[in-house]
Amino acid sequence: MSKVYLALQDNDDSRYIVDAIVDDNPEATVIHQPAMIRIESESGLVVRRTTVEEKIGRDWDVQELHLSLITIGGNVDEDEDQFSLSWNF
Numbered sequence: 001m002s003k004v005y006l007a008l009q010d011n012d013d014s015r016y017i018v019d020a021i022v023d024d025n026p027e028a029t030v031i032h033q034p035a036m037i038r039i040e041s042e043s044g045l046v047v048r049r050t051t052v053e054e055k056i057g058r059d060w061d062v063q064e065l066h067l068s069l070i071t072i073g074g075n076v077d078e079d080e081d082q083f084s085l086s087w088n089f
Contacts (some may be wrong), residue, residue, distance in 0.1 A: 002073070002087065003040040003041060003042055003073070004040065004041055004044055004045050004072075004073055004074030004085040004086060004087060005038060005039065005040035005041075005045075005071075005072065005073045005074070005085075006038070006039055006045060006069065006071070006072045006073075006085060007036050007037065007038045007039075007069075007070040007071045007072075008036065008037050008039075008065075008068045008069060008070060009035065009036065009037075009068045009070060010032070010034075010035050010036055010037050011068060013056065013064070013067070013068060014037060014068045015037075016052060016055040016056040017047065017052055017055075017056075017065065017068070018030060018037050018039060019055045020047065020048065020051040020052040020054070020055045021039050021045060021046075021047055022039075023051055023055075024046055024047070024048050024051050025039075025041055025044075025045050025046060027041055027042070027043055028040065028041040028045060029041065036070060044074070044084065044085060044086035044087075045074070045084065045085045045086075046082050046083070046084045046085075047062070047065060047082060047083040047084075048081065048082045049061070049062050049080070049081050049082060050081070061080075062078060062079070062080060062081070062082065062083050065083055072085060073085070074086055074087055075087060075088075
């Protein structure tokens with residue numbers, strides 16, 4: 001099975017988002033590239049609003065993820081509490 005992945009611009013907000021993703025997805029692999037951070041996983045990825053808010057220290061809307069998002073691979077399930085990527089629904 002292919003890995004799901006997302007790539008974010010390497011900026012201040014993205015670093016908090018990546019920290020939150022790693023906390024919620026311990027099996028995820030983080031790959032730092034020039035100007036980009038790629039996170040991938042065999043089992044799926046979830047970005048939880050509450051975890052990002054804890055890391056960033058302010059209210060955070062899941063839609064803000066799209067401001068730093070470069071690309072994704074996987075099926076997306078998104079609501080006001082989380083952004084999930086998987087190959088199986």
